[in-house]
Amino acid sequence: MENPATLPSPSVERCYACAKEVANADVYCNNCGYPLKGTEWDQKKFIGKQNEVDINLPEFQKRLTHAANSFYYLAGAFIVYGLFYFFIKMDDPGVLSFVLPNFILAIVFLVLGAYSKIKPLACIVSGLCLYIIVLVLNAVGNPASIASGIILKIIIIGYLVKGIKSALEIEKIKKENNIS
Ligand SMILES: [Zn+2]
Incomplete structure (x- = not known):
């Protein structure tokens, strides 16, 4: 997973979870489903679940x-x-x-x-x-x-x-x- 802080162009919004470009209006990331407009808790929960799936x-x-x-x-x-x-x-x-x-x-x-x-x-x-x-x-x-x-x-x-x-x-x- 790429760290969004190190990405080259700061003007483009990127998904925190998968680093794909996202539109400002998107509620969820089109690529991975990350809740872009969700609460901090929703976002943490999503990352936690994703790690579980990855490691299995x-x-x-x-x-x-x-x-x-x-x-x-x-x-x-x-x-x-x-x-x-x-x-x-x-x-x-x-x-x-x-x-x-x-x-x-x-x-x-x-x-x-x-x-x-x-x-x-x-x-x-x-x-x-x-x-x-x-x-x-x-x-x-x-x-x-x-x-x-x-x-x-x-x-x-x-x-x-x-x-x-x-x-x-x-x-x-x-x-x-x-x-x-
Ligand atoms: Zn994503």
Whole structure:
């Protein structure tokens, strides 16, 4: 919001709330509805309400939680994968090479989940990149792996992309309200 005191031309009347030009006869601002001719109390009430709408904290919190949950679900999925491999490959001497990568990914996604409350966009973008790298490495090592669990993979990628959308909105809300 611009401060009307710093605007270049003092001869033009501007709305206190949105700094759009207003006509002297206007009772309400045509742009934002600010009560130009209202009492001081009306005007303060309007500004207060407008700030509430801008910040919309519950929505902001919901999106942060949603982004973090994406990672916790993924971590859970990798733990399940890891356990699954552990039980079907138990007699294989190379069992750890199947189990460990899944557990490591689970830990990485848990860390991303915890950190995503602070840096949601960076965390989700890293998470998506990491997941795609894992898929590509698996596909190079074993081309048949592309098709296995394809629906689950699409769901996971969809979930992360949705998370990126939420994170972008979070960044927007942060920027608009100067939350760092
Ligand atoms: Zn206005």
